[in-house]
Amino acid sequence: MSKTLKHDLKADAILNTGMELMWSRGYNATSVNDIVKAAGIPKGSFYFYFDSKEDFALKAIDMYFENHFGPAMKVLNDENFSPKERLLNFYEFRANILREELHCKMGCMCCNLANEMAEHNEEIRKSVALKSSIVRGHILKVMIEAQENNEINKMVDAEHLTDFIEDVGKGAMITMKEMNSSQPIDNTITIIKTLLLR
Amino acid sequence: MSKTLKHDLKADAILNTGMELMWSRGYNATSVNDIVKAAGIPKGSFYFYFDSKEDFALKAIDMYFENHFGPAMKVLNDENFSPKERLLNFYEFRANILREELHCKMGCMCCNLANEMAEHNEEIRKSVALKSSIVRGHILKVMIEAQENNEINKMVDAEHLTDFIEDVGKGAMITMKEMNSSQPIDNTITIIKTLLLR
DNA sequence: TATAATTAGACGACTGGTCAACTATTAAAA
DNA sequence: TTTTAATAGTTGACCAGTCGTCTAATTATA
Numbered sequence: 533m534s535k536t537l538k539h540d541l542k543a544d545a546i547l548n549t550g551m552e553l554m555w556s557r558g559y560n561a562t563s564v565n566d567i568v569k570a571a572g573i574p575k576g577s578f579y580f581y582f583d584s585k586e587d588f589a590l591k592a593i594d595m596y597f598e599n600h601f602g603p604a605m606k607v608l609n610d611e612n613f614s615p616k617e618r619l620l621n622f623y624e625f626r627a628n629i630l631r632e633e634l635h636c637k638m639g640c641m642c643c644n645l646a647n648e649m650a651e652h653n654e655e656i657r658k659s660v661a662l663k664s665s666i667v668r669g670h671i672l673k674v675m676i677e678a679q680e681n682n683e684i685n686k687m688v689d690a691e692h693l694t695d696f697i698e699d700v701g702k703g704a705m706i707t708m709k710e711m712n713s714s715q716p717i718d719n720t721i722t723i724i725k726t727l728l729l730r
Numbered sequence: 731m732s733k734t735l736k737h738d739l740k741a742d743a744i745l746n747t748g749m750e751l752m753w754s755r756g757y758n759a760t761s762v763n764d765i766v767k768a769a770g771i772p773k774g775s776f777y778f779y780f781d782s783k784e785d786f787a788l789k790a791i792d793m794y795f796e797n798h799f800g801p802a803m804k805v806l807n808d809e810n811f812s813p814k815e816r817l818l819n820f821y822e823f824r825a826n827i828l829r830e831e832l833h834c835k836m837g838c839m840c841c842n843l844a845n846e847m848a849e850h851n852e853e854i855r856k857s858v859a860l861k862s863s864i865v866r867g868h869i870l871k872v873m874i875e876a877q878e879n880n881e882i883n884k885m886v887d888a889e890h891l892t893d894f895i896e897d898v899g900k901g902a903m904i905t906m907k908e909m910n911s912s913q914p915i916d917n918t919i920t921i922i923k924t925l926l927l928r
Numbered sequence: 929t930a931t932a933a934t935t936a937g938a939c940g941a942c943t944g945g946t947c948a949a950c951t952a953t954t955a956a957a958a
Numbered sequence: 959t960t961t962t963a964a965t966a967g968t969t970g971a972c973c974a975g976t977c978g979t980c981t982a983a984t985t986a987t988a
Binding site for chain 1: 933935
């Protein structure tokens with residue numbers, strides 16, 4: 533095992549632990565002390581693996597994206613289903629994660645950080661915006677297929693419909709936290725099925 | 731002028747100034763020092779007018795609601811327009827505030843605080859949830875009227891449609907911050923008109 | 929022995945909050 | 959009308975603790 537690999541493995545371990553904290557508490561409420569304590573490393577080591585707290589956050593965003601987007605992507609691109617079915621499976625898959633894994637508490641880390649930091653930290657804003665645009669691109673492809681198949685509503689063009697549904701999801705996550713309930717997520721899925729993708 | 735009135739006037743002045751900070755930066759990134767500096771008062775005075783930083787935030791939420799909900803309410807209940815027109819005017823009114831006054835930066839203070847604090851501060855969560863439910867009630871009344879008038883879509887019941895549209899708005903505010911653009915707001919209004927309230 | 933990896937502890941700045949001393953205002957008593 | 963006592967409002971120094979960051983020293987590897 534090379535040193536750089538070992539280095540990266542340890543950095544990833546710290547990221548994995550600290551990411552959960554920043555996901556739940558946000559950027560400003562998560563201190564470097566919290567992270568090193570949770571990861572069980574001395575404080576000095578943090579700055580051997582990361583340039584700064586901001587650097588940690590940016591790398592946490594990258595890791596979050598890699599860990600969480602991959603599985604959802606598999607659902608979105610599963611050729612066993614029609615484009616419309618893949619879209620519905622994709623939204624259901626993400627809804628279930630919010631409902632079951634996260635107990636209606638934490639929402640999406642990228643959305644949380646964007647909401648808290650976008651106005652004041654351009655690096656974080658750009659990083660999250662890039663991730664969003666990648667997700668958007670993948671959904672859009674399937675959305676266009678579904679429209680061409682005449683499987684879903686054509687009154688609104690695919691780009692606007694894609695953006696719209698992504699926004700509903702983001703908003704439902706805020707309401708979910710606010711109400712401490714999965715009802716907003718359930719409602720979102722229901723209406724997407726009823727009105728948007730019919 | 732009674733003492734208590736004078737007291738309340740000064741407390742309101744501090745709130746007005748500090749609220750803007752907390753709106754923009756969030757709870758954890760706004761220090762008591764920031765607030766007293768912006769308000770031009772000594773630090774000691776802060777704790778004469780407020781029990782704690784949390785108490786300040788709760789009172790800021792109340793003031794935000796009073797200052798911002800009233801004008802929107804007038805639009806929603808303007809009897810010169812039909813229920814559907816009132817709904818559209820209402821959503822347009824709020825969209826314009828986001829676009830023009832806030833330069834696509836700050837979003838809604840209640841949503842911001844809910845997203846940042848709901849999981850970790852039950853008082854703030856409950857306060858914001860209460861405000862949301864009041865807004866919801868007013869929109870719902872008009873939404874039901876519009877459905878009874880056959881002015882808008884009846885495929886989804888009024889409650890779910892109301893919640894859904896509120897969530898789109900919340901999500902569009904996150905995307906607005908993320909992209910630093912009013913495009914998500916414009917898109918939201920367009921699709922509400924095209925698909926939901928037709 | 930030379931180099932790389934790791935770390936303890938300290939840095940100055942800042943956190944939310946307290947407090948005793950202070951002045952301004954008010955109302956009752958003389 | 960003046961004096962007095964009580965209260966309301968104001969103040970900055972100060973607390974213990976934490977913040978993000980850095981460096982000098984140590985330990986492990988080659």
